Amino acid sequence: MKKWAACASFISTCSVAVFCVTASLSLAERIVAKDTPLRGDMEVDHGERVMANRLVGIGPSQYGHYITRANINGVKVAALIDTGASVVALSYEDAERAGLNPLRLKFDRRVRTANGIANAAPVTLSQVVVEGILVKNVEGMVMRKGAMRGTLLGMSFLRRLQGFRLEHGTLYLED
Structure with missing residues (x-):
């Protein structure tokens, strides 16, 4: 009987240790995630898909x-974020791509x-996608060849x- 009690105690101790390690990893992931931009979909327990708020720092x-x-219409381009520009302005070459x-x-248009x-x-x-943030049907302009x-x-x-905001030198975009 003492043998079974010792075995049960050992199994119980191992279960608690596994639970503690798992809980610690989960907590560490949450602490890291707190300072990391949220990206992508989240799966909730009852199977619904929920879009997470994203905060992206550039x-x-x-x-x-x-x-x-x-990513503009499925094509990757380098883009300068310009709050002084009324619309998304594409170079002739990026528009071709x-x-x-x-x-x-x-x-x-002048x-x-x-x-x-x-x-x-x-x-x-x-569509325009920046760091996982998707915006559809975006007004834009294509510049003449060589203009930009x-x-x-x-x-x-x-x-x-x-x-969007500028904070401590980082530009944050939020959807």
Whole structure:
């Protein structure tokens, strides 16, 4: 009988140890997650899919600009986040890569840029994704060939977020 009691005590002790290790790992994951942007879907116990709020931090480049990788219409492009730009502005080359076919666009809109007045073609971007944050049907402009290098993520994307803020040198985007 003492043998069974000792065995039961040992099994109970092992179960508590496994539970404690598992609980510690879970707590550590939550502590790390507290300082980590939330990304993706979460699965809740009863099987529903719930979209998690995402808070994404983007640090400045060596020149103080906020540059990120954006996925526009399924194509990855480098993009400068620009709160002074009214819309998402794509270079001619990025527009080609994103399947917008600039040869068929009408460059009939006059826009004011940092380099002066230029002609641009209005477009609607089916989707813009930045660090897992998806915004659909985003107003944009395609610039004439050679008018601009790269893409600007302007207010037509940013105003569709829950918010954005600059804090301690990091630009935070929230959906």
